Amino acid sequence: MRNDAVVFVAAALVWAAFLYKLRHLRQRAMAPGASALRALVVVLGLLACVFTLLPQSIGVRIDGAAGLSGLTRLICNMLAMVTCLQILGWLLYLSRPERQARTRLVLHARILGVVLVAVVALFALDHPPVVPEREFDGAHTYLFLAYLAYVQFALVSLSMRYASMVEPPMMRLGLRLVSAAITLGLGFVAIQLIYLLEADVGLELYGSPTVIRPIYTTAALLFVVGMTLPAWGPWVGLEVLWWRVTRWHATYRLRPLWTVVTEACPGIVLDRAFLAASPYGERVAAERLPVEIHDGWLQLRSHLTWDDAKLVDQLARQRGIRNADTSAPVAAARLMVAIHRKSAADGPPPVSVPPVEFLGTGVSKTLVAEVRFLCGVSKNLRSRFVRDALAQVATVQTSAATAARACPDG
Numbered sequence: 001m002r003n004d005a006v007v008f009v010a011a012a013l014v015w016a017a018f019l020y021k022l023r024h025l026r027q028r029a030m031a032p033g034a035s036a037l038r039a040l041v042v043v044l045g046l047l048a049c050v051f052t053l054l055p056q057s058i059g060v061r062i063d064g065a066a067g068l069s070g071l072t073r074l075i076c077n078m079l080a081m082v083t084c085l086q087i088l089g090w091l092l093y094l095s096r097p098e099r100q101a102r103t104r105l106v107l108h109a110r111i112l113g114v115v116l117v118a119v120v121a122l123f124a125l126d127h128p129p130v131v132p133e134r135e136f137d138g139a140h141t142y143l144f145l146a147y148l149a150y151v152q153f154a155l156v157s158l159s160m161r162y163a164s165m166v167e168p169p170m171m172r173l174g175l176r177l178v179s180a181a182i183t184l185g186l187g188f189v190a191i192q193l194i195y196l197l198e199a200d201v202g203l204e205l206y207g208s209p210t211v212i213r214p215i216y217t218t219a220a221l222l223f224v225v226g227m228t229l230p231a232w233g234p235w236v237g238l239e240v241l242w243w244r245v246t247r248w249h250a251t252y253r254l255r256p257l258w259t260v261v262t263e264a265c266p267g268i269v270l271d272r273a274f275l276a277a278s279p280y281g282e283r284v285a286a287e288r289l290p291v292e293i294h295d296g297w298l299q300l301r302s303h304l305t306w307d308d309a310k311l312v313d314q315l316a317r318q319r320g321i322r323n324a325d326t327s328a329p330v331a332a333a334r335l336m337v338a339i340h341r342k343s344a345a346d347g348p349p350p351v352s353v354p355p356v357e358f359l360g361t362g363v364s365k366t367l368v369a370e371v372r373f374l375c376g377v378s379k380n381l382r383s384r385f386v387r388d389a390l391a392q393v394a395t396v397q398t399s400a401a402t403a404a405r406a407c408p409d410g
Contacts, residue, residue: 004055010217011051017228018044024231035101036093039086040227046083047220050076069129070138077144078116084151085112090227091155095162108151115147141196149189155182167368169242170233177226184219191215250371251286257335257378258289261296264339268295290374297335297359302350304338309355311396312337312389319385328376331359333389336381340390344397 021041028034053059059072085108092101122140156179163175233239262269270288312333316324324330334356359377380386 004057006214007051007055007217010221011048011054013221014044014048014051014224017224018048020231021228033093035098036090039090039093043083043086043090043227044224046079046086047224050079050083051220053079068127070123070127074119074123074127074140077141078119081112081115081119081144081147081151084148084155085109087155087223088151088158091158091162095158095165112147115143119143141192145189145193145196149186152182152185152189156186167366168230169246170230170239173233173238173242174226174229177222177229181219181223181226184215184222188215188219247286250375251289253375254289254293254371254378256381257374258293260339260381261293261300261335264342265296265299268292268299290371293374294359297338300335300338300342301354301356301359302352303341304334304355305341305351306355307396308337308341308393309334311392315385315389315392325358326373328373329380329383329385331373332377332380332383333386335359335377336386336390337393340393 018041021037021044025034025037025041028037053062053072053076062072063069085105088108089101089105092104095101096104119140122143123138126139128138159175159179159182163172163179166172166175229238269292312330313324315333316327316330321327321330359374
């Protein structure tokens with residue numbers, strides 16, 4: 001009964017989320033991105049139905065009225081498979097053009113149709129009585145678990161890939177929670193399969209299969225929280241907290257890069273006394289770091305010769321780095337070589353046309369992506385790639401100096 005009470009509470013929460021997003025859908029039925037929102041509403045509705053039918057007390061009543069043991073569990077399993085398909089559709093509509101997403105969704109729907117027919121046929125041939133100690137049983141359960149594993153593997157990769165692409169913090173965090181929920185779902189599939197094999201093959205396992213229900217419930221609730229987080233997260237202050245923590249973390253990561261640049265170009269640093277007088281001093285100071293890093297690069301880039309840029313690019317190709325302009329290690333190497341050239345007493349004079357205009361950040365589409373890239377540059381300042389680039393530049397510089405001494409007349 002305690003487990004049923006938890007499931008009833010979860011069902012109430014999911015129904016509330018469904019009604020909330022349904023109201024949202026009515027307001028944005030014709031807006032761009034409505035297909036993804038519509039799929040999300042369907043997912044929440046299906047999940048609410050699954051949780052409503054999941055309690056054992058409900059299943060016993062429905063099975064008794066129908067005179068067929070395991071019917072409620074079969075319905076829950078089929079609804080769970082359709083839910084997985086709709087989750088896949090939701091992620092496809094978020095990450096792909098609508099026509100392409102619909103085409104892929106139709107293909108997966110056809111696969112699901114075949115699986116559902118097979119599940120019903122196997123249930124008709126073999127449906128052992130459902131007991132509290134073993135809710136999942138029968139040959140059709142193997143096909144049910146196989147389909148869940150097939151879809152959830154696709155969902156994990158798709159949700160993680162899209163989470164790395166989006167910029168809104170609540171959407172990114174929500175997709176991470178969805179990925180965690182799907183991973184728990186894979187754990188549910190694995191544990192359930194083990195206990196099925198225990199009954200059918202005669203394996204001796206310790207523990208009880210009742211552990212499955214808390215995993216299933218936790219995964220579903222985590223999934224609901226992740227899907228709805230972009231809607232209610234800003235209301236409760238999570239987005240403000242996220243930006244504060246992110247700003248602190250970015251400041252911590254950018255500090256080594258800022259220190260290197262400002263030591264080479266001390267004139268770019270804004271007087272911190274002005275920042276201290278501002279009520280937003282901490283925030284402005286954090287935002288000044290990437291600005292001053294860019295200002296420093298504007299002065300340093302003329303000290304990077306064309307031969308230096310070619311040498312770094314050649315080393316990048318040798319290391320398998322395909323796009324040097326978007327590579328943080330390459331940007332770090334260019335920066336450190338420019339600083340080395342500027343600090344060298346016998347270094348070449350600044351060039352009039354710099355070989356590299358941007359510190360690899362000109363291709364960044366948003367400020368968040370740019371700061372993330374600069375954090376990567378800061379992390380690679382002492383990487384092996386940078387050390388090798390500096391060593392090769394020093395070797396070339398020594399060879400040129402030796403040749404100049406050997407031939408003083410040119």
